[in-house]
Amino acid sequence: MSDPTATHLPPEPQHHLPPGWLEVTSMDMDAQGVARKSDGKVVFIDGALPTELVSANTHRKKNNWEQASLTEIHRESSQRVRPGCPHFGLHAGACGGCKMQHLDAQAQVAMKQRVLEDNLWHLAKVRAETILRPIEGPAWGYRYRARLSVRYVPKKGTVLVGFHERKSRYIADMQTCKILPPHVDAMLMPLRALIAGMQARDTCPQIELACGDAVTALVLRHLEPLSDADKARLRAFAAEHGVQWWLQPKGPDTVHLLDEGGEQLAYGLPDFGITMPFKPTDFTQVNPHINRVLVTRALRLLDAREDERVIDWFCGLGNFTLPIATRAREVLGIEGSEALVARSRENYQRNQAQRQAGQALAATNFVARNLFEMTPEVLIADGAADKWLVDPPREGAFALSKALADIHQARLGAAEAPPLPAGHERWQPPRRIVYVSCNPATLARDAGLLVHQAGYRCAAAGVVNMFPHTAHVESMAVFDKAA
Numbered sequence: 001m002s003d004p005t006a007t008h009l010p011p012e013p014q015h016h017l018p019p020g021w022l023e024v025t026s027m028d029m030d031a032q033g034v035a036r037k038s039d040g041k042v043v044f045i046d047g048a049l050p051t052e053l054v055s056a057n058t059h060r061k062k063n064n065w066e067q068a069s070l071t072e073i074h075r076e077s078s079q080r081v082r083p084g085c086p087h088f089g090l091h092a093g094a095c096g097g098c099k100m101q102h103l104d105a106q107a108q109v110a111m112k113q114r115v116l117e118d119n120l121w122h123l124a125k126v127r128a129e130t131i132l133r134p135i136e137g138p139a140w141g142y143r144y145r146a147r148l149s150v151r152y153v154p155k156k157g158t159v160l161v162g163f164h165e166r167k168s169r170y171i172a173d174m175q176t177c178k179i180l181p182p183h184v185d186a187m188l189m190p191l192r193a194l195i196a197g198m199q200a201r202d203t204c205p206q207i208e209l210a211c212g213d214a215v216t217a218l219v220l221r222h223l224e225p226l227s228d229a230d231k232a233r234l235r236a237f238a239a240e241h242g243v244q245w246w247l248q249p250k251g252p253d254t255v256h257l258l259d260e261g262g263e264q265l266a267y268g269l270p271d272f273g274i275t276m277p278f279k280p281t282d283f284t285q286v287n288p289h290i291n292r293v294l295v296t297r298a299l300r301l302l303d304a305r306e307d308e309r310v311i312d313w314f315c316g317l318g319n320f321t322l323p324i325a326t327r328a329r330e331v332l333g334i335e336g337s338e339a340l341v342a343r344s345r346e347n348y349q350r351n352q353a354q355r356q357a358g359q360a361l362a363a364t365n366f367v368a369r370n371l372f373e374m375t376p377e378v379l380i381a382d383g384a385a386d387k388w389l390v391d392p393p394r395e396g397a398f399a400l401s402k403a404l405a406d407i408h409q410a411r412l413g414a415a416e417a418p419p420l421p422a423g424h425e426r427w428q429p430p431r432r433i434v435y436v437s438c439n440p441a442t443l444a445r446d447a448g449l450l451v452h453q454a455g456y457r458c459a460a461a462g463v464v465n466m467f468p469h470t471a472h473v474e475s476m477a478v479f480d481k482a483a
Helices: 105-124 187-194 226-240 289-304 338-354 376-383 398-412 438-450
Strands: 022-027 034-035 042-046 053-059 064-073 145-152 158-162 206-212 214-222 244-248 266-269 272-277 311-314 332-333 365-370 389-391 432-437 455-465 475-482
Touching: 042 053, 042 272, 053 332, 105 438, 105 455, 145 187, 158 187, 187 226, 226 244, 226 311, 266 289, 272 338, 289 389, 289 455, 289 475, 332 338, 338 365, 376 398, 398 438, 438 455, 438 475
Parallel strands: 042 064, 214 244, 311 332, 311 389, 332 365, 389 432
Antiparallel strands: 022 034, 022 053, 034 042, 053 064, 145 158, 145 206, 206 214, 266 272, 432 475, 455 475
């Protein structure tokens, strides 16, 4: 395990404290309070908030840091609030789905903004010229995608459905979940009763939730074939609760509807007149309220114009690609998954067919490629684009950023740069890159390459609160080609 104090050391306490008391000075990326002991040793404290004076019980020790749990608060933070969920906390059996319900929602956003700025500076020596206003939305009922674990517990004579307990492989005994949409929250106990009454209650380990604008899909993972009686129970539940059942007997490619027909799972991007059908196991954003604002801001920052070619890297279903096609002259969407590329093409054709006269989408092509093995040769072969949108998974876009940096360094004549591939004379780098990130550390790493080796400046950056009450930091950054 790497040293968690490497990039975030709290300041020394400013005054003498009673024995065993700790002054919390900041929060880390796991939503733990950060303090120093009198000997200078850093302590990470579950449940503690900045500015608080606390006592804590240490449960893990290393040479220069410790991990502890809050036992008593001697001075409470003004930002501490009552958690909205009875299953949140440090108590035995507490749910591990959220880590920050005890911190005011606005303070959560401010903390995430600091995490973003700290990562950019400490990991990459990059400062954004402009800090974007955070993108925020509903703090509760926002989670339209979730993977709920299922387990029949004979000793308790019950079935558990929900997230895991804090730092445990056990499933929390959840009777409610306030980050799920209200209609799904109300379904948790009926779901437990449904599975408990099935013959297959021992062999159904998971239910995956996917909500569209009009359809709620539940994907039941089952390790053995379901009996006709169990299928009848699922149908009765679907009729009562207005859900659509999908079955998954093996891997993700085996997912299929229990009964064909019914309305298609889809979400809309009304600012662009786009509708995005998807399957319940496809990647879509967890929070549709935030996604709509995210796409609109990304397109505004990208500022794609009618005479410009744009590349959307890691395009997925076309969440950004299709809106870009309402603005640009030509769009190329590139994605690692063949299945998602096929779905992107279908979504493009469907939306193109529904456009009114004079509002046709720009010419758009989709390509499947491993973007973690990008090279200058492949990058140049894709052709020049005026602007890029980059939306990678947590691993970031290192290979893509490095290929761009290698080309720039070779043109500068750097001794260590690889030779330029054929056809590079006609290729130019994008004037602007809008980078949507779900991991501030990999964003910072890639920003370092773009700014220090590829000839860009970080024009703007800001957080996107896609996951309220969790420590997950989503963000967006804009890179402009330096003059």
